Amino acid sequence: MFEVPKAIINSIDRNEKDDFKALTTSVLSGIREYKNFDISMIPLDVALDTMYLKLSQDFSEDTEDLAWYILDESYTRLRESVDRIFEYHWYLTIPLKSSHISFDKKEMFKTSINYLTKKVYEPLVGKVTYQKDWYLAYEVYASDLEKKLSLLMAKPLNTQETIFINRLQYLRGIDFDRAFEVSATRNTLENLDDTSLTWENFNILTLHNGLEKSYLAMLPVAYIPENVSYLHLLEDIQGFNFPIETLTKAIFSSKKGTFSVPAKANRARLRHNKAIADGDAAGGVDQNKKERSKALVEDLLVRSNDDEILLGYLQTLVFADQNYDALVEKMRIVMDACSKNGIELVKARADQLYLFYKNRLTQTLDDSDKNFIQITTLDGFVENLFFTGQKVGQDVGFYIGRIDANKGSWYGDFKKAIESSINFAYVNPFQANKLDVAGKVTSNPHIAITGDIGGGKSFLTKYLFLYSSLLKAKTLYIDPKAEMRRQYLKVLKEYETKGIYPEIQDYIRSINFVTLDKNNRSNWGALDPIVFLKGVEAKDLAISMTNEIYSLRNKEEFHSAFLDSLDKHLALRERGEKVGMLTVFRDLEKHRSKAVRVSANLLVKMVQNSILSLCFSDGQNQAVDTDSRITVLEVTGLDLPTDEKDELSDSQIKSLVVMYALGHYCHKFGSENRKQETIIFLDEAWFFNATAVGRGIIKRIKRVGRSENNFLVLITQSVDDTADEDDGTGFGTIFAFNSDTEAEKVLNRLKIPVTDETISWFESMTMGQCIFRDTFGRCERITVDGLFPEINVLFDTVETDMKAVA
Structure with missing residues (x-):
């Protein structure tokens, strides 16, 4: 057996x-x-409790109360939702x-x-x-x-x-x-x-x-x-x-003998011949059925004679x-x-x-x-x-949803899709780069979440952030839309008032919420490259940011003077002096060349009273802290276009510069301690792909990767943002939500044959559904299951005074 x-x-x-x-x-x-x-x-029954005990070995002590709450409740709620939790053997x-x-x-x-x-x-x-x-x-x-x-x-x-x-x-x-x-x-x-x-x-x-x-x-x-x-x-x-x-x-x-198929077929053929001969000469349903039965018997005889x-x-x-x-x-x-x-x-x-x-x-x-x-x-x-x-996801992980066996549409009823499946999917991002996990086809630790707005990718992202932050890793979420802090603290206040869900309350309090606001003088320079970076990395970012807001092309005199001043101030910072990018520009305002002075003065004016003050400062304030285990970093006032195909305005270009700085901050966060797992959630990441510099920043973060135990979760709109023919790093895991114009691109990226059937399969996904490709090369359509309403409210981002619903 x-x-x-x-x-x-x-x-x-x-x-x-x-x-x-x-x-x-x-x-x-x-x-x-x-x-x-x-x-x-x-x-056979799945030993869910045994799997969860293995997962618990990686719980972080400061958030383990919520981790155990999630395991206990998911065990109870999943068992209540189905007759049995099982898998076929x-x-x-x-x-x-x-x-x-x-x-x-x-x-x-x-x-x-x-x-x-x-x-x-x-x-x-x-x-x-x-x-x-x-x-x-x-x-x-x-x-x-x-x-x-x-x-x-x-x-x-x-x-x-x-x-x-x-x-x-x-x-x-x-x-x-x-x-x-x-x-x-x-x-x-x-x-x-x-x-x-x-x-x-x-x-x-x-x-x-x-x-x-x-x-x-x-x-x-x-x-x-x-x-x-x-x-x-x-x-x-x-x-x-x-x-x-x-x-x-x-x-x-057997080929021969009374009970062999040829012998049985011959006897059946005789019976059919007699039945047809005795039947109604006019035909009809019964007669046609007899004819088909005879044809099948004849086919078996032919195949037997052909040694099939x-x-x-x-x-x-x-x-x-x-x-x-x-x-x-x-x-x-x-x-x-x-x-x-x-x-x-x-x-x-x-x-x-x-x-x-x-x-x-x-x-x-x-x-x-x-x-x-x-x-x-x-x-x-x-x-x-x-x-x-069918299977997708990790053998040891948090419950995230269910595999959808239906190849058609649920017409928006994602709850019915969940109820119709007993094939659970689990996730654990940190298993991706472990060597002792059998069956993996890649150890690439990076995750991409793609799809149109409103499909559910933000909801999934927040759950992945939650689960990652419960494990022994440093977790950073870049929130350029400034949504999370406000909603998390709102829920915390409600739960404190009602005296409910103490585990969720403690978890929210453990998060280091950092808000960068251009109107708050203490935030000025928090992302200044001279303040939070050193050496070549600081210089490269400073040049890229400056060139984005004020092109250095065909401005050789200013370009040369800028580089000289930049080198001088980087050396001053190394010696402990509090200087920054704005100090460089003010230094250039004193240059002997009028052209240099004019350009420097223009840059000073562009920085003042704008979001650029977060990146160009006099160096008096501290950089963003990277010591907290769980950090949500939001930037207020960013002007992000709603579609990556939009042409960028001046305001959006300034926001892009801030995103450059955030990207380098992520690289620094992920590379500081190679023995410590770190995971970075980079929301609205498609914005980086608007320029070559932005694409280069994403590549640098990805290349930190497995060797330094850093995981990047890229949240973007187009699957094109996950592939670059010049970049060998790619993404080991992909969650692809629906996109009106990208069915063929997504299928090709996920290595699924492009046919009318597969295109329909992708395009018929309802809200909350995505195609999940894991590090084992397995790929399935899943329905994301928000099993915890008391946690789901943390992810609400739409505020309205409207009360009437259908």
């Missing part, structure tokens, strides 16, 4: 699915000699019967005789013993089988896992203690099926295990469409928001619930959905006991089995899409 790790394939990527189906066909064709195999898709079972592992003809005959002897004499003379080394032959062939399954990365189960999966067949829908059940079964195999199986409510099976009880229904697939291309039944099953166990028992067809691999399989969907009415409703939902895809499930009430025992892992199909058997080619069989699943 092997566990096959699910291949994570994007739900909309047909090419990747086709490639994986071809791989599955190749692997299964290699086990044809074993005759039988089972494929089980089993829902895939198992491939191949019986190594004694007569199957003796491939030498004489040895096979001997083995078969011994097997028959055991069956005949054991009831008469008692238990027949085996040789002490009976298992050695099995080990050899089991090892050979593992090699044949290597392309699926299948791993044999250990003893405890094997016991549990077999015992689970008798515990469906029942609460149990896994360790106890495994221990009891190891003690004696008599405990393996120690569950009472009874009939209740019109042939619904009922399992009893002590005081626990559950209802069980096994629905076999009775008919499948004539054309099974892209049937993908097992993918569709995973899209329901409740667990459905799916069991598929298969047997490869044929097999028969029994496929059963298993439903379990402790509430009978809930069980019936689940069955109805799935039967209706399957019917729309041409798949017929039957209740098979008279066959429930047969199906229960036939579907046990120790049972195999025989050539003579007839009930609910589907006959198809191996290529048609793998169209079920076995061994796949």
